[in-house]
Amino acid sequence: MSITDTREIIMATARKMVQTRGYNGLSFRELAKEVGIKSASIHYHFPTKGDLGAALARRYTEDGMAYLNGLRAESDDLGTWMKGYTDIFRAALLNDNRMCLCGIMAAEFDDLPPEVRVEVDAFTDLNVQWLSGVLDACRPQLSAEEQTRQAMAIYAAIEGAQLVARGRDDISVFDATVQAYQSAGLLPG
């Protein structure tokens, strides 16, 4: 086992925990037990909880953007793009009623150390940027400001749909809500 392996196992395990219980709900002792080391050893890889949280958010953003950019590269269909987008959030709910890592952390805003806040912000920015790109492809007549505003609204609405559906532990709430967004024309396609 090299350095990287243990570090990766810690991150994968912690990511699941945060998506389920939140940043505050993440316990170093519980995490260590699951990984099979002592809690003090976690601090060797991530000096503070904030370091771990920031690393998790950064990786989560990287993975998400790789998926989304692949989606745009592989298809020219607006419907495929938007279904691919909403499916990220749907998949989290399907996966043990988990939440978007940065969505759940946004709710804990006041408890987050600055280095984590920065990464949560970056996730939001990149989501809005990607959605703006999609809007530019399908609604080029809109100004850049209007595209950004609509992209922000789409992102916020999807996060809200996930939050509420999760609170009900009912994925059909998510599906029905996304469909209502589509009917209203909030989502393109």
Added chain:
Amino acid sequence: MSITDTREIIMATARKMVQTRGYNGLSFRELAKEVGIKSASIHYHFPTKGDLGAALARRYTEDGMAYLNGLRAESDDLGTWMKGYTDIFRAALLNDNRMCLCGIMAAEFDDLPPEVRVEVDAFTDLNVQWLSGVLDACRPQLSAEEQTRQAMAIYAAIEGAQLVARGRDDISVFDATVQAYQSAGLLPG
């Protein structure tokens, strides 16, 4: 000071703390310090943290519904109703970037004791019910199911707008997002 007074002070103080830091972020010791008693004394009024959380959510729901029902009684104007509705969430952000008590708790779903979950669910139900009533007044041609679905979508979208705006600590994000919802026709009026 009667029983009720201390109890009320505890609830008012705890409510602010939960709207800022969440259920997990609420500390009995910190709460006690602010109230001016010892943490063990909190347990006299609320045996467990779950009891306190449930009482907070129930009171929050009661207060909100009293406001919303007053709104519908005092005016016949759809715009006034919807502005009154979104203003609840806007006011929380204006008040030290706080969140809807039940919105922040919904994100902590997995950490909530059952008695708190029940109250968070009730809040959602009553919001959807109130919004359905508004939709029935302005879009009577819709089926009850469709009204409920749209009401759920409105509630989820507003919660999401608050969540994202709070993460940015920027109320203009909330305002722009709500306006985008209105332009799309997701919000009536």
Added chain:
DNA sequence: ACCTGAACACCGTTCAAGT
């Protein structure tokens, strides 16, 4: 390079004891 046990100040909770 990586891990550990022990200590620190925190946490919710319990309970016998005070008034």
Added chain:
DNA sequence: ACCTGAACACCGTTCAAGT
């Protein structure tokens, strides 16, 4: 009726010590 101090098992963090 209401409050308290002390104890319990938890928490993140630090650090000297191990290999």
